[in-house]
Amino acid sequence: MNELSAINVISKRNFKPRWVAPTLREIKRRKDVEDDRNGGPKIFHRSTFLEWLNYDAEIFAFSNRLGEKFNEATLRTALTHKSYVERETARLSDIGVDSYLQIQNNEELAVAGGALISKFTNGYLRAVFTRVPEELIMAMHDFLTSTSNLEIVGKHIGLGDLMLCSDFPCESETYVKSLKAVVAALAESSGEERARIFVQDLVVTQLYGLDINELWNPADPVGNLTDILKREGKAEPEFRLIKHSGQNSVLAVYYVGVYSDKNFIAEGAGESLEIAKEMAAREALKQLFHTEDSMKALPFGRQLKNIQSKIVQLENQPNLPLSKWISEKVTSAVH
Amino acid sequence: MSNKHLFLPSGFIRTPLQNGLGRYIPQLQRITLKFCKNHGGSRGVRDFIETDLMEFAKTNPGTVVYLKPRRHRYPCMVAEYLNGEREYLSCHEFSRAEIQKWLSYMCTRSGIPVMRFRKYQHTDYPSIQGVWNPFTHQAPEINVAQFPHEILSKPVNNGPTATDQLIEIFKKTQIKDPVKPEH
Numbered sequence: 003m004n005e006l007s008a009i010n011v012i013s014k015r016n017f018k019p020r021w022v023a024p025t026l027r028e029i030k031r032r033k034d035v036e037d038d039r040n041g042g043p044k045i046f047h048r049s050t051f052l053e054w055l056n057y058d059a060e061i062f063a064f065s066n067r068l069g070e071k072f073n074e075a076t077l078r079t080a081l082t083h084k085s086y087v088e089r090e091t092a093r094l095s096d097i098g099v100d101s102y103l104q105i106q107n108n109e110e111l112a113v114a115g116g117a118l119i120s121k122f123t124n125g126y127l128r129a130v131f132t133r134v135p136e137e138l139i140m141a142m143h144d145f146l147t148s149t150s151n152l153e154i155v156g157k158h159i160g161l162g163d164l165m166l167c168s169d170f171p172c173e174s175e176t177y178v179k180s181l182k183a184v185v186a187a188l189a190e191s192s193g194e195e196r197a198r199i200f201v202q203d204l205v206v207t208q209l210y211g212l213d214i215n216e217l218w219n220p221a222d223p224v225g226n227l228t229d230i231l232k233r234e235g236k237a238e239p240e241f242r243l244i245k246h247s248g249q250n251s252v253l254a255v256y257y258v259g260v261y262s263d264k265n266f267i268a269e270g271a272g273e274s275l276e277i278a279k280e281m282a283a284r285e286a287l288k289q290l291f292h293t294e295d296s297m298k299a300l301p302f303g304r305q306l307k308n309i310q311s312k313i314v315q316l317e318n319q320p321n322l323p324l325s326k327w328i329s330e331k332v333t334s335a336v337h
Numbered sequence: 338m339s340n341k342h343l344f345l346p347s348g349f350i351r352t353p354l355q356n357g358l359g360r361y362i363p364q365l366q367r368i369t370l371k372f373c374k375n376h377g378g379s380r381g382v383r384d385f386i387e388t389d390l391m392e393f394a395k396t397n398p399g400t401v402v403y404l405k406p407r408r409h410r411y412p413c414m415v416a417e418y419l420n421g422e423r424e425y426l427s428c429h430e431f432s433r434a435e436i437q438k439w440l441s442y443m444c445t446r447s448g449i450p451v452m453r454f455r456k457y458q459h460t461d462y463p464s465i466q467g468v469w470n471p472f473t474h475q476a477p478e479i480n481v482a483q484f485p486h487e488i489l490s491k492p493v494n495n496g497p498t499a500t501d502q503l504i505e506i507f508k509k510t511q512i513k514d515p516v517k518p519e520h
Contacts, residue, residue, distance in 0.1 A: 010422060010423065010424045010425065010450055010451075011424075011425045011426075012424065012425070012426045014427065055367065055401065055403075056401070056403075059401045060367075060401055062398070062401075063366075063367070063398065063399050063400060063401045064399075066398035066399045067362055067363060067366075067398075067399030067400075068360075068362060068399075069360060069362075154354070155354065157420075157421075158353050158354040158419050158420060159354075159362065159419065160366050160419050162421075163366075202359060203358075203359025203360040204354070204359060204360075206359075207354075207355040207358045207359045208354075208355065210355050210358055211461040243480075244477065244480065245472045245475070245480065247471075247472075257472060295462070295465075295467070296465045296466065296467075302355075302358045302359050303358060303359045303360060
């Protein structure tokens, strides 16, 4: 049986005989040599350890940890993977017991849960970023529902030890499927509203600290800005050089400002005139969409109480695309 | 007092998965109490299990408590956190109250290893109006000015010099010419 060895020890004063430290050092050195030869230390699933977890207790703790009430059968189904069911049937038939296992797997729940997560994320983004074009909303949605993001969320709520799957160490896809199935199970057990709050609390909060302008930028900001100003009936954007320094050096910087009918809109800086012009157009668009660096902080958790109804309303209502964007048609977010 | 000789890593305060931003999830996944049923050093653990353990389990329903009696071995507790970290603590000769305190310590931690906090706050946006650069607050007139310029070539916020001040004082002390009487 394998034994768990803890890494972090809360140390106390300890007088050991002289030979203990050198012996342990030599054992560790030999172990490291073996591990390097085998390409990394061997890892085992928690079930192989002497103190194996009590699955019922772990399920109970899982739902309490999240503060949600699950229908236990649905939750167990959500954590069972097809590969596990196949492996168990194969194992039983190998022994000779030819019973057809009645365990359900989480394929359908995962599909339903994926749709729910997508819907709830879109609702939040459209309610909070009311002035943003649909392309940026889609970029943020794709990031939040990406495999890497959902895998991190799944790992940190303790799904790793609860999932019944045949692959170990579990792949990202398995974690993502389990998380989606859990969301669907929650919607079934406690209702869609609780599932919405769950997704807002766990998936959407990963937007915190992220620079959304890194996720998406318009391909032709100058053209887009010209179109928008034309649609609004304002004058064409005029780009003027405001400041420059170090022109013939490696560290040249140019500041270009965008003006519409002699009114200053935004300025951008760059290493060359073309770059600075593009940055200025980007800054102007950011100001129109209210996504500047100094934009308001995003609301999470309890701060969403007042806009929940708006979120529900906007779940199926996409924002304006960039080709049709105009300030009169968008409202500023109040949160 | 440098950081080079310390084995304690240092960093900024952080939390796994933005815990607390949406909802608070207690990070302690499971705790295993290992003790001997007979030996004296496990007495505190045994007393704790008989009296306070049920209340602890009820107040922390998100944590699974495992009890592992091991003969002729000293008592200890191993805490496992949601981010995969594990903490070991020897409970030999602990009293019931000590075990209670250490257990509550384990409950309130995230799994992030103990580190020296450089600062007790952290922000991803240290500047809202934008970091200062030499162009901030510069008059736009410098772009089309011909130097040497009357105003822009002179230093800004130059108060009156000492010579100017003395001249002012002298002027104030001057007796003004008396008004000539009309004849």
